[in-house]
Every structure is written in structure tokens, then in C-alpha cells.
Amino acid sequence: MKDYATTIARKPLPVGKLIIHLVFVALCIACVFPFLVIIGTSFQNENDIIKFGYSIVPKNFTWDAYRVILHSPGTLLQSYLVTIATTVIGSIVGMWVTTSYAYAISRKDYRFRSFLAFFVFFTMLFHGGMVPSYILMVKWLGLKNTMLALILPYLISGWFVMLMKGFLQTIPEAIIESAKIDGAGELRIFARIVLPISKPALATLGLFFALQYWNDWWLTLLYVEHDNLMKLQYLLIRVLKNMEYLNSAEAIEYGLVKPGMLVPSLSARMAMCILAAGPMLLVFPLFQKYFVQGLTVGSVKG
Amino acid sequence: MIKLIKRNAGLSMLALPGFVLIIIFNYVPLYGLLLPFKTYRYNLGIWNSPWAGLDNFGYLFHGDALYRVLRNTILYNMTFIVLGTTLSVIIALLLYELSRRFVKAYQTILFIPYFISWVVAGFAFRSLFDMEYGVINRLLVSLDREPILWYSDPKYWPYIIVIAAVWKGLGYSSVIYYAALMGIDSEYYDAAKIDGASKIRRAFSISVPMIKPIIIMLVILQIGSICYSDFGLFYNVTLNSSLLYKTTDVIDTFVYRSLIDLGDIGMASAAGFFQSIVGFCLVLITNTIVKKINPDNSLF
Numbered sequence: 001m002k003d004y005a006t007t008i009a010r011k012p013l014p015v016g017k018l019i020i021h022l023v024f025v026a027l028c029i030a031c032v033f034p035f036l037v038i039i040g041t042s043f044q045n046e047n048d049i050i051k052f053g054y055s056i057v058p059k060n061f062t063w064d065a066y067r068v069i070l071h072s073p074g075t076l077l078q079s080y081l082v083t084i085a086t087t088v089i090g091s092i093v094g095m096w097v098t099t100s101y102a103y104a105i106s107r108k109d110y111r112f113r114s115f116l117a118f119f120v121f122f123t124m125l126f127h128g129g130m131v132p133s134y135i136l137m138v139k140w141l142g143l144k145n146t147m148l149a150l151i152l153p154y155l156i157s158g159w160f161v162m163l164m165k166g167f168l169q170t171i172p173e174a175i176i177e178s179a180k181i182d183g184a185g186e187l188r189i190f191a192r193i194v195l196p197i198s199k200p201a202l203a204t205l206g207l208f209f210a211l212q213y214w215n216d217w218w219l220t221l222l223y224v225e226h227d228n229l230m231k232l233q234y235l236l237i238r239v240l241k242n243m244e245y246l247n248s249a250e251a252i253e254y255g256l257v258k259p260g261m262l263v264p265s266l267s268a269r270m271a272m273c274i275l276a277a278g279p280m281l282l283v284f285p286l287f288q289k290y291f292v293q294g295l296t297v298g299s300v301k302g
Numbered sequence: 303m304i305k306l307i308k309r310n311a312g313l314s315m316l317a318l319p320g321f322v323l324i325i326i327f328n329y330v331p332l333y334g335l336l337l338p339f340k341t342y343r344y345n346l347g348i349w350n351s352p353w354a355g356l357d358n359f360g361y362l363f364h365g366d367a368l369y370r371v372l373r374n375t376i377l378y379n380m381t382f383i384v385l386g387t388t389l390s391v392i393i394a395l396l397l398y399e400l401s402r403r404f405v406k407a408y409q410t411i412l413f414i415p416y417f418i419s420w421v422v423a424g425f426a427f428r429s430l431f432d433m434e435y436g437v438i439n440r441l442l443v444s445l446d447r448e449p450i451l452w453y454s455d456p457k458y459w460p461y462i463i464v465i466a467a468v469w470k471g472l473g474y475s476s477v478i479y480y481a482a483l484m485g486i487d488s489e490y491y492d493a494a495k496i497d498g499a500s501k502i503r504r505a506f507s508i509s510v511p512m513i514k515p516i517i518i519m520l521v522i523l524q525i526g527s528i529c530y531s532d533f534g535l536f537y538n539v540t541l542n543s544s545l546l547y548k549t550t551d552v553i554d555t556f557v558y559r560s561l562i563d564l565g566d567i568g569m570a571s572a573a574g575f576f577q578s579i580v581g582f583c584l585v586l587i588t589n590t591i592v593k594k595i596n597p598d599n600s601l602f
Contacts, residue, residue: 016501020396021404027393028411030469034426035414037437041429053440054429101320104313111310116317121602123328125526126582129574130557131567132334133327135348140330156323186312215419218533222562236421240428241541266435270425277422284417285410292409292477 035281042066042271046264054270064264065271075227075235076275082150083214083232090151091209095202097156102164103190108173117165124158137223149223150231154212160205167201168194203290214280232276239272335578337571358568359576367556368573375552378460379528382467383521386475389468391517394479395505405480412473420534423470427539431462453541456549463550466539467532478520482513518592522600526585529553529577553577 033056040056041049048059069076104110105117133153143149171194179189195202217233224230333348338358340351362368393412397405415423430437431452439449452458490508499507531552540550553573560570593600 017399020399023396024400024404024408027472028408031411031414031473034429037429038425049435053435054432054437055440097320097323100316104317107313110313111306112314112317116321119321120324123324125585126332127578128328128331128334129571129578130554131337131561131571131574132331134561135334135337135567136327136331139344139347141326152323153327156320156327161320186316190316211417215421217419217421233419233421236419236425237538240421240424240538270429273422273425277418281414281417285413288410288413291413292481 038270038273042267042274044267046267049266062264062267065267066275068264068268069271069275075230076272078228079230079232079235079276082147082229086147086150086216086231087210087213090154090213091206093151094155094160094209095205098160098205099164099168099195099198099202100190101156102161103168103194105161106165106168106171107176120156120158120161124162134222144223145226145229146223147229150216150219150229151213153219154209154216160208163208164201164205167198171197200290203287207284207287207290211284236273236276239269334571335575338568338575340568342567342571354568358572361569362572362576367551370548371551371553371556371573374549375531375554376528378463378467378531378552379524381464383524383528385464386468386471387517387521387524390472390475391479391510391513393472393476394483394513395509397476397480398483398509399501409473409477409480412476414473415470416474418470420470420532420538423466423535424538424541427462427466428541453543454545456546459540459546459549463535463539467535470535475520478516479513482516483509486512515598522585522588522592525588526581528584529581531555533558 036056037054040058041054042065043061043063044055044058045060045062045064052059101116101120105113105120107113137149137153138144143152175193175197176189179193184192215233217231217237220229220231220234221237224234336348339354339356340348341354341357342348343351397408400408415426418426428436431439433439433449433451433453436452439452442449450458452462486509490512491504494504494508531554533554536550536552536555537558540546542555543550553576557570557573557577560566560573589600589602
């Protein structure tokens with residue numbers, strides 16, 4: 001046993017492998033470095049930012065930026081609420097609509113199977129474009145400044161249907177046949193048999209949906225003007241573009257800084273980014289497993 | 303007839319909600335393809351607005367805007383297709399050489415940029431490129447070099463945009479190819495090993511040919527959307543700075559600006575029409591060519 005361990009230890013790491021590892025370590029650093037700068041800067045003292053620029057390690061650690069934001073968190077909380085509501089509703093409804101459609105076109109004995117499959121596949125090839133969709137939403141459906149505008153457009157998409165179809169096709173026909181013989185209706189078979197055995201695929205789909213709704217700012221940009229319907233990511237766009245997170249008059253009024261002190265607006269911007277994006281950045285990697293599974297099950301070939 | 307309906311009623315009911323949504327959000331807007339041929343009036347609607355002939359296209363083709371956005375869009379997408387695909391395949395091949403433990407760790411980290419929105423990516427890039435406080439300019443200053451005005455000089459942006467796109471998408475696309483590699487029967491490799499093929503030889507003679515169908519499929523889809531761009535990348539990472547439009551304005555940002563900022567529906571819809579038609583033709587052409595060469599690799 002001991003001999004075995006020493007032989008392994010003595011065996012030099014092949015140069016090729018070492019190079020591969022170095023490549024990946026470099027890539028990984030490139031992936032996380034900017035985020036570390038954002039985190040570091042959010043804890044930095046405003047004077048230090050002006051003097052030394054953004055940096056990973058704060059010279060003088062301070063919570064000022066977070067204190068300023070959380071002192072009047074109304075906008076942030078409202079955006080969280082809108083984002084959570086649209087994400088939950090959109091993901092659940094979207095999963096139902098997508099999976100039930102995909103299930104129908106995955107069933108070989110379904111008469112309208114090929115028509116409906118082509119019907120959805122075609123949408124992946126040809127789009128009407130931004131302008132007609134905008135007129136449809138705003139003028140015909142009258143959805144400007146409504147929560148529905150933030151949900152409806154993403155409920156079903158060709159990609160997701162094809163992904164689920166690829167998975168649902170692998171369900172053995174015998175299972176469905178036997179349920180049919182027992183006299184179960186299609187809806188019952190779908191809800192009681194198909195959905196439970198599709199849990200891994202549903203997890204993947206749910207993750208895709210949640211990611212899409214959570215990270216969306218496009219629908220807000222197009223269809224929402226009211227501040228109380230602003231999604232988190234859109235709030236961040238505003239913060240990103242405006243140099244000043246809050247102006248000094250406001251800050252003094254709120255009693256956050258004394259006259260003559262610098263308002264931590266640069267660090268507050270970064271802190272805002274952390275508060276808005278941080279939670280999801282921690283949650284999504286946990287579900288990465290389903291993500292990778294999802295990519296392997298579905299084939300998009302029509 | 304009744305029997306036919308009855309037998310398919312259950313599944314049709316299941317497909318119905320999706321069917322309705324697809325009609326409303328994907329097919330009804332196709333009616334809007336009439337728009338560029340009309341002088342759109344909000345009070346009259348699409349159908350009753352007066353015909354404009356090809357005027358809208360005239361305006362579009364007349365200025366130099368179309369040439370600029372078309373060139374940017376296509377050049378960027380071609381770069382993304384070539385560079386993105388090559389790098390993803392290389393990364394997947396490298397991952398394939400490593401043990402599961404490392405693969406998982408590296409993948410998790412490479413996936414981080416994929417999970418964030420382009421807005422947060424905008425923050426990430428700004429923390430590096432900010433002209434006053436950004437890490438890069440501070441580094442340049444400390445090396446006694448002049449700071450660079452990143453957000454007002456278009457000449458650097460082709461590189462930054464490509465880096466941003468690769469940075470964000472590499473984790474995802476390399477996983478797709480890695481998954482495809484995992485599906486290859488290990489017997490091929492064993493046989494090659496016995497024949498004395500080197501690792502690099504095995505990668506090029508077994509791995510790459512085996513995942514070729516999926517590479518081709520993804521490339522076709524990308525070619526089909528060569529006229530479309532990731533709006534978020536060009537809008538958020540550039541901070542939508544008008545000084546950079548020379549190298550960062552693409553069809554999507556142009557259409558958006560014409561529609562929302564200028565309210566020029568004619569111009570916006572003409573550009574959108576152009577995008578839809580050219581995009582569709584490109585998928586058909588590419589698919590036909592692939593089908594001729596190898597029917598198994600075609601998309602449909």
C-alpha cells in the first residue's frame with residue numbers, strides 16, 4: 001500500500017497535462033477576476049477609489065456603500081419583488097405550456113404531431129422582428145406597463161420545446177400504453193405519469209426559464225416605463241450608466257453623510273450590482289448539474 | 303371524422319395553450335412584415351396606413367447607416383462563429399484529457415459568466431475599462447503610460463466585443479462539445495492506442511470527426527442568425543456610448559434606436575424586414591449545401 005502511494009507521488013506530472021492545467025487556471029482567473037474587482041470595490045472607501053482606482057483588496061474596509069443603499073431600499077426591494085414574481089410565474093406557466101406542447105408532438109400516435117412540430121420549428125428559422133412584436137404588444141394587446149408584458153413573450157420558445165421533445169421521446173411507449181388500457185385520459189397520463197418521470201428534464205427546463213426571466217431587462221426596456229415595475233437588471237442598467245448612484249444633496253438629507261464628506265457613489269454602484277446579482281450567482285452554479293444534463297438529452301434535429 | 307377528433311382530443315388539449323401562444327407571439331407579428339411598405343400611422347393601424355412603396359427601403363439604403371451596421375453585424379458574427387467554435391472545441395478537447403474532478407471544478411468556474419446577464423457583464427467590463435478608475439488604466443498609469451479612453455475610442459472595440467462574447471459563452475458551448483465527446487465509444491480510442499496513435503493524432507482523427515455533426519448543426523444555426531446579434535452585448539457592455547457606434551452599432555441596436563429613440567417605424571421595420579428575409583434565406587442555403595454534402599448532418 002505504502003509502495004503504491006510513493007510510486008504515484010514520484011511519478012512526475014506529464015508536461016502536457018501541466019500545460020492544460022495552466023490554461024484552465026488562466027481561463028478561470030479571467031472568468032472571476034472582474035467579479036472580484038466589483039466585490040472589492042464595493043467595500044472600498046470613496047477616497048481610496050478616487051486615489052487608487054477599483055481594486056480587489058480594499059485599502060480601508062468599509063460598509064458605507066451598503067449602508068447607503070440599504071438605508072432607503074425601497075426601489076431595490078420593489079425590483080426584487082417584480083423580478084421574483086415574474087420569474088416564479090413565468091417559469092411555472094412556461095414549463096407547463098412548453099412541456100405539454102412538447103409531449104403532444106413527442107407522441108408517435110398523435111395525428112397532428114408533424115404539423116405542430118413544424119409549426120414550432122418554423123419559429124426558430126423565421127422571425128417577424130422587433131417592430132411588429134412591439135406594435136403587437138403595445139398597440140394590439142395593450143400591455144405597455146403591465147406585469148404581463150414581462151412574462152408573456154418568453155412563455156414558449158422553439159428551443160425549449162425541442163429540448164423537451166428530445167427528452168420526452170425517450171419515454172418508453174409501453175408505459176403510456178398500459179396507462180391507456182387502464183382507462184386514464186391524456187391529461188391524467190401527462191400529469192400523473194409523464195411529469196413525474198421527467199423530473200431531471202423539468203429541472204433543466206426550469207433552470208433555463210428561471211435564468212431567462214431573472215436576467216431579463218429587455219422586456220422592461222421595451223415595454224415598461226413605470227418605476228414600480230422595474231426589474232432588477234433594468235435597475236442595474238440605470239446604475240451602470242449613471243455615474244452618481246445618489247447625489248450629495250440627497251445623501252446629506254438622509255443623514256447618510258455629513259456635509260463635507262464624500263458620498264460613496266462609486267462603491268455604491270458596485271454594491272448595488274452585488275446586491276442585485278449576487279444571490280443568483282450563488283444559486284445557479286448549484287444547479288449546474290441539471291444544466292449539463294439538459295444539454296446532453298435534447299437533440300434539436302426536427 | 304368524429305373518431306379522429308375524439309382520439310386526438312386529449313393531446314390536442316395539451317398542445318392548445320402553447321399553440322395559441324405561438325400563434326400570438328410568433329405568427330401574428332409576421333403580419334408586420336407589411337410594415338416597411340407602409341407609412342405607419344398609430345391611429346390607422348398597419349392595414350389602413352397608406353402604402354409607401356419602397357420609400358422606407360430607399361431611406362435605409364440611401365444613408366451610410368445600413369452599410370455600417372450590416373458590416374459590423376456580419377463581421378462580428380463571422381468572428382464569433384470561427385473563433386467561438388474553434389476555442390470551444392479546443393477547450394472541450396482539453397477538458398476531455400482531464401479527470402472528472404478537475405473537469406467539474408473548471409466547468410463550474412467557466413460557467414459563471416454564462417449565468418450573469420449582460421448588464422452585470424457590463425459592470426464587470428467597466429470595472430476593468432473604466433477610464434478614470436478602471437483596473438487597466440490604473441495599471442497603465444503606474445507603468446508610466448498614458449491612460450486609454452476606452453469608452454470614447456471605437457478602434458479598441460472590435461477586440462473588446464469579441465473578448466466579451468467569448469468570455470461569456472465559452473463555458474456553455476464547450477460543455478456542449480464536451481458532452482458530445484463523452485458520448486464517443488471508448489473502443490475507438492483503445493484501438494487507436496494499440497495502433498500507437500499519439501494523443502494529438504487521436505484528438506484529430508477520432509474526437510473531432512465524431513463530434514462533427516454537432517459542430518455543423520450549431521454552425522448552421524449560427525449562420526442562420528448571422529444578421530442577428532446579442533443586443534445585450536452591444537448595448538450594455540459598450541454602455542450604449544454613441545461615440546463607439548462606428549464599430550459597435552449592429553442591426554439590432556440600430557433597429558432599437560430607430561424604433562424607441564427616433565420613433566422612425568418605417569426605417570426600423572425596413573431594417574428588421576431585411577434582417578428576417580436575409581436570415582431565413584441563409585439558413586435555407588446553408589442547410590441545402592450541408593444536405594448535398596452529407597444528408598445526415600443537415601438540420602431538416
